[in-house]
Amino acid sequence: MNKFAFLFLLCGAAALAQTNPGDPANGKRLFEGKNCYQCHGHVGQGGGAGARLAQTKLPQVAFIVFVRNPSSGSMPPFRAKVLSDQDLADIYAYIKTFPEPRPAKDIPLLNE
């Protein structure tokens, strides 16, 4: 993707982000139904096959841009025909509901 197209997409997504906070309930349905969980885990923990999504620091705009143009080798681009901007806004809203994990230092088994 060239720089102009990237900016166009970024602006479009930014506009959407300003007007639509996303529906986490629909986001959950899509996250599970469109199989995002397969690589990223049911609570977005990531793993050997996909990046961590829980507690993502990405703003919604950057999240949508990334899904459209992933830089990782194995993740394909999910275009609007498969997941609309509204769908991605909903998925983002769902990801943001993942609870804050306990700190590792508070889990005895991770400190042995």
Next chain:
Amino acid sequence: MDKSDESKNPVNRRGFLAGAAAGVAGLAAKPPALMAQQAALKPEAAHAPAEVTSNQRPGADFMVDVFKSLGIEYIAANPGSSFRGLQESFINYGGNKSPEWLTCCHEESSVAMAHGYAKIEGKPMMIMAHGTVGLQHASMAVYNAYCDRVPVYIVLGNILDVNYRRGNAEWVHSVQDAAAMVRDYTKWDDAPVSLTHFAESAVRAYTIAMTPPTEPVVLVADGTLQEEPITEKNLRIPKLVMSAPPQGDSGAVAEAAKMLVAAENPVIVAGRVARTSQGMDLLVELAETLGARVLDQKMRMNFPTAHPLAGHPGAGLGNLSAYDVILGLEVQDFWSMTHKMTGLNKFGMESQPTTKPGAKVVTISAIELNHKSNYQDFYRYLEADLAITGDPESTLPELIEACKKLITPDRRSAIQERSAKIAEANRRDHERDREMAALAWDASPISTARLSAELWAQIKNEDWSLVSNDRFISSWPTRMWNFSKHYQYIGAQGGAGIGYQAPASVGAALANRKHGRLSVSIQCDGDLNYAPGVLWTASHHGIPMLSVMHNNRSYHEERMFLTMLAAKYDRDPGTSDIGTALNGPNIDYASIAKGYGQYAEGPISNPQELGPALKRALERVKKGEPALLDVVTQPR
């Protein structure tokens, strides 16, 4: 000719004429070849009753003597009539000891058990199978062992002589060239035609299997040789002479040492390096001598996971861009580690090196000595700067000494500084892993990090061995546990043939049994469904091990591929469960294991219940039983 002459000669004139007339008539009806055959036929001898009993020793007894001389401990087999003679001799003549017969429910299980056993014990187990249908069942497991460079001693039953085939089964179970089916992925085979020949080939097969590159071998035990009485004189068993492993050329090793010592940032990539615990020690010595990080492909237990120079076992294996000299020791698919390709299924794939410009690549590998052409397990050709043919474990002592001689005080100082930096980076990696493990700690299905941590808590003070690989669970065990002994990890299938893990873990646990080790396996659900009967084999032979199911209810790797492809083509990624999901109904692995005679619990989805369940199951394992826990898990 007078009448008296006629009476003496049965072919008299009238008879001759009558015969000639019949002959003419016959000539008109029968083709010449048949006539020629009839002329050659002798009158049938009186029908002699078949001899059905014998008090003479059968050839199979001698074969058993031969196998005993090789120190083979076990024979894994699903019974078959083409090797019934050997089976009877092993049990009644050989006393079913050294080797002991293991009852298997599938020939694929037999071979994969031998595969896992060899990885722990460092020597081959024997498997027996029909030369036809049995080997057909076994063939994928043979291929896995071949790709994984593991010795398996395969003995095939066959009846070559038609006179000894009694009926339908013995005809359809017979073959001209039994080993042909697996010749492309075995190292050597023979079909001996005498007991003398058998003894020589049996000993030779063992030596060939065990000489690096170690590989499966095949010996055909002809049914006639097995069951006919021994008539050969002066039978003897040749002395077993083990060949010294091939070592890299001294000049080339010296050149490699120069490159490594002069490097600013060398790295060692370890594939199938450590055949023994000594191999681990040598790799540690080389890494410490050079101050080089070790990236372990985890096909063997090559390098202690908690060592300060150990590379991160999960991510980073593919990133070699930081290094100026890259030493690959029996690396699998080295080309893919040093190059980047375009994404999945793009026609006209493009590739580019991922190594630093000017970086030097050095390889030490014995597999060049046994490449075959048909199956493509040799991977893409790597343009190395220095390629050394030889067994890495046997070549390391000379390489280490050559490096030590070249290290000046300046280089030593640089090496120490580099080692400290790598150790600090490792500490940060482990800290990051702990944070990652906490992310889904309380999730249900249970996270693979939680599963691994709970299991580690239960075994860490035992003499344990993980008899499975950890690739499908985000490598959590090798990220979290302290692997320091050669028998603590067995690696993966080799040929990526699924169905390997369950039987390989049973074979490895069998090898661990006599050493009193605690064997644990994290068992993938899809893999177990190929031939679950191996659970019964573990119960029947009292092989203690704990199988903890990684039950993500799918063939998950393929499910991810389908999702990725659908998205790539702008189609619905939500359909990838079709043909890949193992649900509807969910499979009850605890009931399956109980049916095969094991202690079992599950399904367990609540992470709070996992620790206590592990404790209960391990109590049974410590008493000498196999046990299984069905744990419903996150996908990876």
